[in-house]
Amino acid sequence: MFLRNVMRKIASQKSLNGLAIKKNYFGTTSSLLDDFSINANEKTGVSVITMSKTPANSLNLEFIQELSMAIQKLNMEKSCRGIILTSSLPSIFSAGLDILEMYQPEPDRLEKFWTEFQEIWLALYSSPKTVMSAINGHSPAGGCIIALATDYRIMKPKFTIGLNETMLGIVAPFWAEDSMKAVIGQRRSEYSLQLGKLYTAEEALQINLIDEISDNPLQACEDEMMNWLKLPDHARTLTKFQNRGHIIEKMKKGRKEDLEKFVKFIPREGIQMALGTYLDNLKSRKKKQLKTCVSDVELIVRKIKYNLEDYTKTTFFYLGAQDGILAENLINSGCKKVIVTEHKKSNEEHLNEIQNRFREKFLRFTRFPNSRIIEEYKLDGLEEKNWHTQPKVAVILTLLTNDRSKLSLNSYLLRKQFPFNFGRTPIFLLTDNTESKVILMNETNLQTEKRIPSRALSYMFLYDRTLLAEIPRLKPSQKYTKLIKIQPKSDLVDLLYDEDKFKEAEVFLKHFFNKPYERVIPKIEKICPNLGSELIDMNITMLDRVKDLDFRIIGEIFRLVASNDNYSRNIIRVLSSRHEF
Numbered sequence: 001m002f003l004r005n006v007m008r009k010i011a012s013q014k015s016l017n018g019l020a021i022k023k024n025y026f027g028t029t030s031s032l033l034d035d036f037s038i039n040a041n042e043k044t045g046v047s048v049i050t051m052s053k054t055p056a057n058s059l060n061l062e063f064i065q066e067l068s069m070a071i072q073k074l075n076m077e078k079s080c081r082g083i084i085l086t087s088s089l090p091s092i093f094s095a096g097l098d099i100l101e102m103y104q105p106e107p108d109r110l111e112k113f114w115t116e117f118q119e120i121w122l123a124l125y126s127s128p129k130t131v132m133s134a135i136n137g138h139s140p141a142g143g144c145i146i147a148l149a150t151d152y153r154i155m156k157p158k159f160t161i162g163l164n165e166t167m168l169g170i171v172a173p174f175w176a177e178d179s180m181k182a183v184i185g186q187r188r189s190e191y192s193l194q195l196g197k198l199y200t201a202e203e204a205l206q207i208n209l210i211d212e213i214s215d216n217p218l219q220a221c222e223d224e225m226m227n228w229l230k231l232p233d234h235a236r237t238l239t240k241f242q243n244r245g246h247i248i249e250k251m252k253k254g255r256k257e258d259l260e261k262f263v264k265f266i267p268r269e270g271i272q273m274a275l276g277t278y279l280d281n282l283k284s285r286k287k288k289q290l291k292t293c294v295s296d297v298e299l300i301v302r303k304i305k306y307n308l309e310d311y312t313k314t315t316f317f318y319l320g321a322q323d324g325i326l327a328e329n330l331i332n333s334g335c336k337k338v339i340v341t342e343h344k345k346s347n348e349e350h351l352n353e354i355q356n357r358f359r360e361k362f363l364r365f366t367r368f369p370n371s372r373i374i375e376e377y378k379l380d381g382l383e384e385k386n387w388h389t390q391p392k393v394a395v396i397l398t399l400l401t402n403d404r405s406k407l408s409l410n411s412y413l414l415r416k417q418f419p420f421n422f423g424r425t426p427i428f429l430l431t432d433n434t435e436s437k438v439i440l441m442n443e444t445n446l447q448t449e450k451r452i453p454s455r456a457l458s459y460m461f462l463y464d465r466t467l468l469a470e471i472p473r474l475k476p477s478q479k480y481t482k483l484i485k486i487q488p489k490s491d492l493v494d495l496l497y498d499e500d501k502f503k504e505a506e507v508f509l510k511h512f513f514n515k516p517y518e519r520v521i522p523k524i525e526k527i528c529p530n531l532g533s534e535l536i537d538m539n540i541t542m543l544d545r546v547k548d549l550d551f552r553i554i555g556e557i558f559r560l561v562a563s564n565d566n567y568s569r570n571i572i573r574v575l576s577s578r579h580e581f
């Protein structure tokens with residue numbers, strides 16, 4: 001029965017051929033998200049799929065969807081006889097499923113995610129083509145599941161591979177288990193799965209989890225593929241299905257139940273705790289390695305910095321699942337680059353629509369799928385079509401998170417990443433979280449823990465008051481006024497509301513650039529003793545006072561207060577040489 005279906009499938013693929021795949025099938029194509037590319041060789045009939053989703057080729061919903069679609073298309077492409085999966089990352093083939101998809105998941109998305117994972121596995125495991133994995137880096141969990149779904153595995157020495165799900169407190173799905181058993185046998189599988197074993201390539205070879213070791217797995221796969229392609233496709237394909245048919249059938253029969261189990265299992269409190277701990281360990285391991293704090297946010301900031309380097313173009317980075325109106329306006333103003341983050345609550349359909357609509361207009365459109373949000377926070381009324389009056393570079397970061405590990409983002413990071421020669425760059429950092437704790441780190445690495453009301457909170461860094469004049473709706477709005485009201489009373493608020501006190505500060509600041517740095521801090525602290533720990537309040541309060549106050553001066557107060565390292569001193573030096581100061 002199964003074989004009959006297979007034959008029918010192969011026959012129908014013949015008729016579908018040409019419809020399913022674009023005419024320009026040969027050559028190199030990139031995925032919509034630029035997360036992988038396909039190089040189809042006309043001469044050999046072999047397509048190489050190279051995954052390139054930084055930092056770890058972790059499989060999130062969108063990545064799986066696109067990859068799966070590409071594989072399904074290749075499966076139907078008559079001229080394609082072989083597929084090789086590999087990675088362009090230097091040390092990771094695939095880190096498996098994106099853990100963030102399973103940690104604090106959105107039910108609908110979780111369901112879609114698992115369905116797509118089942119789908120890609122089926123597309124690979126039941127592919128009529130010869131499929132090989134050139135495993136040129138680590139390949140744990142889902143990475144190994146993918147590799148096990150191929151026909152032949154060649155791995156680079158030293159890297160690790162295995163189904164380590166139990167290490168995360170989760171369980172590999174039955175169909176992955178079955179595919180492992182089929183490759184390394186029942187006893188070895190049971191042992192490996194229970195212990196969540198990760199094997200080095202050398203160990204993996206010994207237990208037949210991989211077929212070969214090579215310093216150049218891709219080349220080795222291409223060579224090996226030629227041997228496989230010497231045989232008639234139909235005989236090889238039918239033999240493959242004879243071997244795998246029962247596993248595929250079992251998976252198809254059980255996939256609904258498997259999905260139900262998965263969506264029930266993952267959100268369980270104990271599982272979530274285990275995943276949270278695993279994630280923390282993953283991050284802190286990295287922190288130790290780099291001796292620096294690296295978070296998703298920092299990654300985003302790094303990418304932004306990279307893009308900002310081309311500041312001759314109007315550049316706009318739009319992060320957050322807003323409604324795309326900003327992006328639209330930016331197109332009108334000649335903007336060339338957009339980066340969008342999406343998150344669990346994002347309206348997928350809408351994001352896709354934005355992406356499709358804008359793809360042709362932007363040179364670059366990147367989505368950061370891992371950002372997360374717990375509450376939508378809309379910037380009211382940014383639809384005014386007045387962006388053409390904007391300065392060259394505008395950066396808007398919308399970082400919404402309830403994940404404490406991500407909250408190390410701070411003024412420090414931003415200021416370090418956006419050097420002062422972007423003086424006209426308005427940087428807005430909007431956050432909205434219900435977490436009660438935010439960690440602020442200033443340049444001295446001093447950590448200040450600050451309690452924040454569990455309502456929406458926004459902090460903003462405004463480097464250019466002209467911009468505010470040009471974005472009417474970013475002037476203090478009811479929303480922000482409301483936010484200000486929920487701020488606890490503070491010395492800083494006092495300072496900014498008290499005209500006399502503020503004047504005193506202003507007068508002082510007008511002079512202070514000529515004074516030695518060491519003398520500045522005590523003086524500011526005399527005006528406002530807890531200034532350093534009031535950064536957030538200050539930023540918010542500034543909005544309320546936008547009409548009356550000179551932002552640059554205010555900005556400089558907290559810039560100075562929060563800093564006392566060489567970097568800041570340099571900034572001060574630059575500032576002090578500016579005419580406007």
Ligand SMILES: CC/C=C\C/C=C\C/C=C\CC/C=C/CC(=O)SCCNC(=O)CCNC(=O)[C@H](O)C(C)(C)COP(=O)(O)OP(=O)(O)OC[C@H]1O[C@@H](n2cnc3c(N)ncnc32)[C@H](O)[C@@H]1OP(=O)(O)O
Nearest residue numbers: 055056058095096097098099138141142171261262265295
């Ligand atoms: C009773 C039964 C009931 C139900 C059964 C039903 C269903 C089954 C239920 C559940 C099944 C779920 C199946 C899951 C399969 C999976 O794939 S789970 C994912 C497991 N993956 C891992 O454990 C790998 C974790 N990563 C690593 O070990 C290392 O990153 C790796 C060795 C791959 C590379 O190391 P290195 O080169 O040092 O890189 P970094 O560790 O620094 O990583 C770079 C950045 O990437 C982030 N990252 C890594 N892996 C992931 C990931 N899988 N997801 C998300 N993010 C990942 C990492 O944090 C770094 O980020 P940073 O730069 O710090 O921001």
